[in-house]
Each structure stands twice: as structure tokens, then as C-alpha cells.
Amino acid sequence: MIHDRVKGLRVIRTALSAEAERIAALHRRARSTYYPDGLPDDGIDWTAAWRAAVERPDGHVLCAVEAGVITAIASFRTPEGAPAETVKLFQFHVDPGHWRAGIGTALHTACLEQWRADGKRTAVLDVHIGNRRARAFYARQGWGPDPEHPPADGDHHLCLRYAVSGE
Structure with a gap:
């Protein structure tokens, strides 16, 4: 489990199940910035999805909190079926009102x-091509295209990879 990290008024900590609604709202605000025609109706109850993610015994949800606000x-x-030394970053969002303040880099x-504490060697993620x-x-952080998963025709996501171990 991540311990609180304090930098000024910023704390990065494990999210709480009771925060799922606030997390889902932040998620919607961040995602809406790269869908020019508005968020697609994906039919997902994001509050329930975030609550489930927080409560998963095999997962982590971290949040950056400043002055009591996520x-x-x-x-x-x-991910299921992946080697134990692989981790997937499923969601990573900074509230648009807090962009360019170093929060994303700190998180x-x-x-x-x-x-690294969990012994992961490789991280992967999917990023919306229009984002x-x-x-x-991600490029500034050292992520690059995943050679094992090149983009398919018509796919709206790119697969990226990061060498956690630094190798």
C-alpha cells in the first residue's frame, strides 16, 4: 500500500471507496476534453466502476489530493492473463482545472x-489516439509504442509500454 506523500499541500494516497462519486466526476471532466463532440454514451456506471476498482484486492487506485480536493x-x-511482472495503467486523469501544475508528474x-515496490518490470497502457x-x-515520462501491440486499422487507442525496472 502507498503511504501518504506530502509536498506542500499535496498528498498522494490510496483512494477510498466512499470517494467513487468524486473520482467518477473527475474522470468525466478529464475525458470530455478529448472528445470534441462530447463523451460517448458508453453505458458504464462510472461511479460503480470506480468503487469496484478501489475495492479490488489485486488493484490500486491512487489519488492526488490538494487542500482536501481530489x-x-x-x-x-x-491484467488477467499477463505475466505477474506486468502492470497495466487502466486510468490516469488529472482534473483539467489543475493541468500544468506538476500533479500528473507527481502521481x-x-x-x-x-x-517497483511490487516487483513490476513492465507497465502498459492504452491511450486514446485523439488525446x-x-x-x-506519457512521452515525456518515457513511455513508447508497445511493439507487441501495434495499432490496428480503425483502432482509436495506442498501446504504450514503459520499462519500470529501467532496463
Whole structure:
């Protein structure tokens, strides 16, 4: 489990189940920025999905909190069927009102610390192809295209990979 990390008023900690509604709202605000025609109706109850993610015994949901407000979230775990040393970053969102304040970088660093503590060697993620801001952020953090999963024709996501162990 991640211990609280304090930098000024920022704390990065494990999310609580009771925060699922606030996390889902942040998720919607962040996702809406890269869908020019509005968020697609995916039929998912995101509050329930986030509550389930927080309560998963095999997963982690971290949140950045500033002055009592959740400003960023990250959800990760080893995906079913993947090697134990692989972790997938399923969700990573910074509230748009807090972009360019170092929150994403701090949360990414906390994820890396947890992955290393858990003995992970490789991290993977899918990023929406139209989310240029996220793609640039991941590139700055050292993520690159996943050679094992090249983009398919018509796919709206790119698969990225990160060498957690630094190798």
C-alpha cells in the first residue's frame, strides 16, 4: 500500500471507496476534453466502476489530493492473463482545472514507486489516439509504442509500454 506523500499541500494516497462519486466526476471532466463532440454514451456506471476498482484486492487506485480536493487519479493492476511482472495503467486523469501544475508528474512518480515496490518490470497502457495532451505527457515520462501491440486499422487507442525496472 502507498503511504501518504506530502509536498506542500499535496498528498498522494490510496483512494477510498466512499470517494467513487468524486473520482467518477473527475474522470468525466478529464475525458470530455478529448472528445470534441462530447463523451460517448458508453453505458458504464462510472461511479460503480470506480468503487469496484478501489475495492479490488489485486488493484490500486491512487489519488492526488490538494487542500482536501481530489485533483488526479490513477488505477492499475496486473491484467488477467499477463505475466505477474506486468502492470497495466487502466486510468490516469488529472482534473483539467489543475493541468500544468506538476500533479500528473507527481502521481506518475508515485505509480512508479508502487510498481517497483511490487516487483513490476513492465507497465502498459492504452491511450486514446485523439488525446494529444496525454500522449505528449506519457512521452515525456518515457513511455513508447508497445511493439507487441501495434495499432490496428480503425483502432482509436495506442498501446504504450514503459520499462519500470529501467532496463
